[in-house]
Amino acid sequence: MIEKIQDCFIPEGSIIAESVTFGPRVVLAGEGIIIRSNVRIDAAAVIGADVTIGQGAWVQAGSVVLRSVPPNAIVQGNPAQVVGYRDGDGTQRGPDPKHVDIHAFNHLPRPTRVNLGVGMSKLFLMRRILDVRGALSVGELPNEVPFVPARYFVVFDVPSMEIRGEHAHKHCQQFLICLHGSCRVLLDDGKNRCEVTLDRPDMGVFMPEMIWGTQYRYSPDAVLLVFASRTYEPEDYLRTYDDFLKEIERRKA
Template sequence: MTEQQSNGLPFVHANGLCESKRVGPGTRVWAFAHILPGARIGANCNVCDHVFIENDVIVGDDVTIKCGVQLWDGLRVGNRVFIGPNATFTNDMRPRSKVYPDAFLQTVLEDDVSIGANATILPGIRIGRGAMVGAGAVVTRDVPPYATVVGNPAVIIGYQDTQSSQTASAERPRLGGADALGAKIGSRIELGVSNCFLERLPHFSDMRGSLTPLENGKGLPFVPVRNFLVYDVASSRVRGEHAHRKCEQFLVAARGGVSVVVDDGRSRAEVRLTDPSVGLYLAPMVWGIQYKFDRDSLLLVMASRPYEADDYIRDYDEFRELVNR
């Protein structure tokens, strides 16, 4: 350990070049890395060999930037972000040699994001808190908080567990309905996320077919004011991604299957709805996401209130702030 490191100051390898004066204590800049004067780097970061950082770049605390990464103008990196080897960032949708835009597009990596090796991130994209980008993925649009994306173009294949100082993150059950609940009408599984639960609805089958009646007090926990259907959703697309301040919802996969993530800002669960005799209750102030739609899926949603634009919370950071209050 050098004297600079022991004093908490940034360490710059003899073969590294750091022109910026705004580098936090404890940060290490290794051989053949180059940081331009305008860049701002937080504390306790690790800037590995052959990293280049341009002027209009802001990097938070406790960030790891592995070898062969270039951070171009317009990039904003949150705290505790991991950027894997040779990950590629871009800042111009239509680059031409010696032709520069008035301002470069801003790309944002929120806190706790992980970028896999050789991933490519298009300009102007926001990657949400806690998201994970798989190795080699090509990210062409915004990534929701805690999502895991892979492929070219990148698609969501799952969601990361939430960790909180207030409550430990729950194991995310992946419930198909029938196997978890059994056949008994009224059986219920509490998800450990606010008041959300899965419930076995009344259901009847004979040689003529099957029937699932929905009545208030017999499966439905409220009198629905608004009902709607979600269908023809491509498997690569995501629905929901919002919370309601007051509105309660009840979801039934009338046909096919869909995965639903529920998140109260402290813990999170994921369930797979595949059975029309199983309902999922979403309490108010719960962030809901629906994804992995089967090709022929038909999702029935019942709501306790009419459509009210002010009841929606569409920004996850705002949602977390409201929950923490």
């Protein structure tokens, strides 16, 4: 079955939120496309199969989107690249996230922690020991890692176009280490954003509660290890950016 919305044909198996705005001549070129709420797609844009467009994103005119797009991102070009970010309600362009350069901290003694300027998020630079037998990275709990984990999970075999995360937690804290390959982590506290490329096992990102986290641009060989401070609790998740912003305002009241 093919549906038609504002002159854009929606392939079967795709999920399109009601609040998506389509320009003319937009092409959804394949199945498995997910477009979340408050997305704007301008004229003559092409969205590839199995692509997810995150909540509040803006696909500019003529863009060819072959990889998934993080929430609130502005993408442009062929193939489309992130060129900026919208503010929380999508009404205007917001400040672009700072991309953290790990090499700027090579002079610091290890282990050390670097504030990322997004809530209480931190970059952890852990000890790395090298000798002729190989390399070792180590972190002691809870002195060198911010909490004693209640569980862990491992993300791997992720197609590079896929977005992971896209949620926040009310109470759970997480610590992310990319053991192999690389991925990019976007952290958002509702006002400030930053991106960190995790590409080595002696570097971790601490993501406390009430931080919207997105992981994307996985390399084909990426293995992401995530420690969590709590067991799995479905009610602890904030799964839409709107709910995340509402919870921030509720806590301020």
